[in-house]
Amino acid sequence: MLKYFKFLTISLTLTLSSAVARETVSFNDSWKFARFGAMPDGTQQEEPAGMEKTGFNDSNWRSLSVPHDWGIEGPFRADLPNQTGKLPWAGIGWYRKSFQSLESDAGKKIFIDFDGSMSGTQVWLNGEYVGEWPYGYSSFRLDLTDKIKVGQENTIAVRLDNKANSSRWYPGGGIYRNVWLVKTDPVHIDHWGVFVTTPLVSANEATVKVVTDVVGAEGVEIKNEIMVDGSSDVVASGTGKTCMIKVAAPRRWSLETPNLYQVRTTVFKDGKITDTKLTTFGIRTIEYTADGFFLNGKKVRMNGVCMHHDLGPLGSAINKRAMERQIEILKEFGVNAIRTAHNPAAPEYMDLCDRMGMLVQVEAFDVWQLKKIVNDYSTLFDEWHERDLKAMIHRDRNHPSVVMWSTGNEMIELRSAEGAALSQYLREMVNTEDPTRPCTFGNSRPEAASNGFEKTADVFGFNYKPHMYAEFREANPDLPLYGSETASTVSSRGEYFFPVLDDKFKGQGGYFQVSSYDLYAPNWASRPDIEFEAQDKYPWVFGEFVWTGFDYIGEPTPYNKDKTNLLNFTDPEERERMKKQLEEMGGDIPPRSSYFGIVDLCGFPKDRFYLYQARWRPELPMVHILPHWNWSERVGEVTPVHVYTSGDEVELFLNGKSLGRKTKGAFEYRLRWDDVIYQPGELVAVAYKNGKVWAKDSVQTTGTAKSLALSVDRKLIRNDGKDLAFITVDVTDKRGRVVPRTHNSVKFSIKGPGEIIATGNGDPTSHTSFLALERKVFNGKALAIVRSLEGKKGRVTVTAESEELESAEVSFMAK
Numbered sequence: 001m002l003k004y005f006k007f008l009t010i011s012l013t014l015t016l017s018s019a020v021a022r023e024t025v026s027f028n029d030s031w032k033f034a035r036f037g038a039m040p041d042g043t044q045q046e047e048p049a050g051m052e053k054t055g056f057n058d059s060n061w062r063s064l065s066v067p068h069d070w071g072i073e074g075p076f077r078a079d080l081p082n083q084t085g086k087l088p089w090a091g092i093g094w095y096r097k098s099f100q101s102l103e104s105d106a107g108k109k110i111f112i113d114f115d116g117s118m119s120g121t122q123v124w125l126n127g128e129y130v131g132e133w134p135y136g137y138s139s140f141r142l143d144l145t146d147k148i149k150v151g152q153e154n155t156i157a158v159r160l161d162n163k164a165n166s167s168r169w170y171p172g173g174g175i176y177r178n179v180w181l182v183k184t185d186p187v188h189i190d191h192w193g194v195f196v197t198t199p200l201v202s203a204n205e206a207t208v209k210v211v212t213d214v215v216g217a218e219g220v221e222i223k224n225e226i227m228v229d230g231s232s233d234v235v236a237s238g239t240g241k242t243c244m245i246k247v248a249a250p251r252r253w254s255l256e257t258p259n260l261y262q263v264r265t266t267v268f269k270d271g272k273i274t275d276t277k278l279t280t281f282g283i284r285t286i287e288y289t290a291d292g293f294f295l296n297g298k299k300v301r302m303n304g305v306c307m308h309h310d311l312g313p314l315g316s317a318i319n320k321r322a323m324e325r326q327i328e329i330l331k332e333f334g335v336n337a338i339r340t341a342h343n344p345a346a347p348e349y350m351d352l353c354d355r356m357g358m359l360v361q362v363e364a365f366d367v368w369q370l371k372k373i374v375n376d377y378s379t380l381f382d383e384w385h386e387r388d389l390k391a392m393i394h395r396d397r398n399h400p401s402v403v404m405w406s407t408g409n410e411m412i413e414l415r416s417a418e419g420a421a422l423s424q425y426l427r428e429m430v431n432t433e434d435p436t437r438p439c440t441f442g443n444s445r446p447e448a449a450s451n452g453f454e455k456t457a458d459v460f461g462f463n464y465k466p467h468m469y470a471e472f473r474e475a476n477p478d479l480p481l482y483g484s485e486t487a488s489t490v491s492s493r494g495e496y497f498f499p500v501l502d503d504k505f506k507g508q509g510g511y512f513q514v515s516s517y518d519l520y521a522p523n524w525a526s527r528p529d530i531e532f533e534a535q536d537k538y539p540w541v542f543g544e545f546v547w548t549g550f551d552y553i554g555e556p557t558p559y560n561k562d563k564t565n566l567l568n569f570t571d572p573e574e575r576e577r578m579k580k581q582l583e584e585m586g587g588d589i590p591p592r593s594s595y596f597g598i599v600d601l602c603g604f605p606k607d608r609f610y611l612y613q614a615r616w617r618p619e620l621p622m623v624h625i626l627p628h629w630n631w632s633e634r635v636g637e638v639t640p641v642h643v644y645t646s647g648d649e650v651e652l653f654l655n656g657k658s659l660g661r662k663t664k665g666a667f668e669y670r671l672r673w674d675d676v677i678y679q680p681g682e683l684v685a686v687a688y689k690n691g692k693v694w695a696k697d698s699v700q701t702t703g704t705a706k707s708l709a710l711s712v713d714r715k716l717i718r719n720d721g722k723d724l725a726f727i728t729v730d731v732t733d734k735r736g737r738v739v740p741r742t743h744n745s746v747k748f749s750i751k752g753p754g755e756i757i758a759t760g761n762g763d764p765t766s767h768t769s770f771l772a773l774e775r776k777v778f779n780g781k782a783l784a785i786v787r788s789l790e791g792k793k794g795r796v797t798v799t800a801e802s803e804e805l806e807s808a809e810v811s812f813m814a815k
Contacts, residue, residue: 027179032061038091052124069172072315076767085170085553086592095158103151115177120161137343166375170553172316185274187216192394206250221268229260253282253400258357282400288480293542302543303616304337308552312601313760313770334616339545342366342409353401363406370412409442420452442484466534483544488525490595491516494779496627533667551597600762602783621695623687628740639678647687647694655681703733707806721790729782753792
């Protein structure tokens with residue numbers, strides 16, 4: 001029996017070009033694009049022959065740069081599945097680009113690196129077929145050397161085939177990550193060919209092991225020089241294909257101080273430098289035991305969330321600032337771990353997790369051989385799983401943030417013992433490619449805890465099974481255990497329905513919304529408190545990954561899939577209301593994005609944000625009251641009040657009168673006043689810790705909506721044509737208080753060197769295009785996203801106007 005799994009530091013895969021023999025240049029600009037097959041308007045467009053040919057006339061195609069997501073452009077369509085966001089992501093897309101090869105390219109190896117393209121990628125150069133990679137989440141390299149015309153113009157053509165019914169959530173469509181052109185000497189470091197670990201680490205010294213794979217020649221010399229990240233001063237060095245280097249007084253990577261190093265690997269052939277590559281890495285140790293997870297010898301509980309890959313109103317096209325903002329918001333409520341559900345993330349996302357101090361479980365697949373939907377990864381698994389799994393590990397095995405590999409999520413194979421053999425095979429592959437981190441998977445099946453699957457994981461994860469933790473530990477006393485997917489509570493920001501019932505199925509109401517009392521969940525799931533209690537009862541469970549950190553496009557449970565599914569998720573009274581609503585809408589179910597997020601699709605916190613913050617940041621003085629206090633129709637009626645706090649006691653006041661002081665009991669994570677009689681005015685919560693005032697919060701009955709207010713997340717952005725500013729719109733009364741239950745239409749305009757590229761409001765039912773410059777606020781809030789213009793600097797001013805309200809503007813600088 002495996003008693004524990006111990007792993008030592010790994011590096012970060014970010015590699016930088018050297019000025020010697022390797023050149024890596026962005027290949028994102030100056031593409032031509034056209035769609036065929038299933039078109040955005042629902043029609044079919046025949047795919048012409050010969051589009052891979054150099055002489056094909058693409059002059060009437062659209063010009064654009066990548067990353068690009070064709071699906072997010074819309075429109076939302078009632079006839080498309082809400083499970084994948086009601087957006088036209090399925091279909092065929094072609095990208096073409098002409099580029100000039102230099103005379104100096106002669107004798108070099110020329111590669112094209114795709115960080116990710118969705119999906120079914122096929123590539124031609126000058127009319128000749130180069131290769132393919134079907135999985136949309138894999139990063140991959142293709143060799144152009146034999147087909148490039150040195151010193152001449154070349155034409156590359158890329159065909160993507162995004163098949164319908166191939167995803168359970170919104171996948172996006174297109175070349176949605178970065179593309180790179182890489183030029184090297186024939187004798188060069190292989191793709192992802194530097195692997196850095198630290199087998200021994202102490203406060204005084206770390207042993208850094210660097211293994212380098214070189215292609216093109218035998219008998220080369222390899223030199224490795226280690227520097228502190230951001231410095232050119234060499235602190236240690238060594239030579240050889242497998243190189244052991246001592247680093248004195250290492251600066252260890254941790255959540256609090258994510259220190260990084262770089263190793264400069266130089267290849268010599270006959271005394272001549274043929275390649276140089278910089279690899280950023282971190283020095284740290286990780287260890288899993290039956291007692292928990294340890295980072296640098298310190299026990300750490302994983303306060304984790306699952307994250308899908310879309311960026312809300314921006315869709316799936318990656319943007320580094322948008323990903324950075326997501327992680328900033330997650331850290332604000334105490335997240336220290338992310339599960340990349342259910343696929344590898346973008347390289348930039350991994351880089352950000354390293355630099356921002358975030359643990360990561362990297363997941364490979366949503367399915368194995370047995371399908372969940374007709375065109376999912378099961379159609380590729382037999383031929384491609386080895387290449388995809390190795391690509392994931394080789395690309396990301398140097399990131400200090402990565403602490404687990406997951407081979408899959410809720411696979412159909414979990415239901416039978418026969419599937420355990422496949423699980424063991426994948427585990428062995430993971431352990432071979434990276435023996436420094438554990439292999440796991442997301443298990444949703446009770447039987448897989450005892451049918452042999454439990455023997456195929458280095459650390460075992462339960463999806464939604466807190467009631468099985470004790471039983472599993474008794475049967476597997478030495479196997480590390482965690483919640484691989486938890487809670488799945490559903491809510492809509494700012495929506496509250498009455499009466500407030502604890503039945504998890506009775507939170508639906510309004511126009512396909514879910515109450516934000518944080519008590520409601522699908523049949524497999526639960527409110528957060530249930531998982532909290534299990535984790536507190538069994539502290540050897542080393543953490544959880546909540547489904548999900550942010551709302552995401554698609555899977556709008558409990559309104560997911562189809563009419564039959566919807567009605568099965570509701571109680572009888574709610575079912576009748578839903579039937580009537582569906583009949584009025586002609587049977588269409590409008591929601592197009594999820595309700596699972598702790599944060600909504602725009603990044604605005606829901607009430608659950610504060611419940612998790614109270615638990616995961618106990619040192620932060622905070623208290624939060626829900627609901628809002630604008631209930632003119634409920635005067636004299638019972639309106640329950642819930643309070644989340646990192647304190648241990650709260651006294652609640654309504655219009656200055658105490659409604660009682662309550663103390664958290666054992667396994668109690670919210671304080672409830674369920675019999676409050678509504679009167680307009682002010683609710684005040686005073687939290688105490690150890691008998692002393694800890695924090696205060698209040699909600700007030702606001703006045704009527706009077707004006708708009710704008711705020712920007714940063715006052716200065718880079719003018720690189722990529723950096724973003726996020727503009728929040730609030731509907732306020734004359735005292736500047738945000739007015740809940742407002743849905744005013746707002747029109748955006750901009751002056752200066754920037755462009756509004758997306759808007760949103762967090763409403764899962766809205767079918768207004770994310771590209772629209774006019775949309776309604778949702779419960780008092782909306783978002784506009786501005787991108788800088790490359791090379792242009794100056795003041796950018798965004799204005800928001802509404803017919804019913806005073807307008808507002810906000811400015812920031814691009815430089």
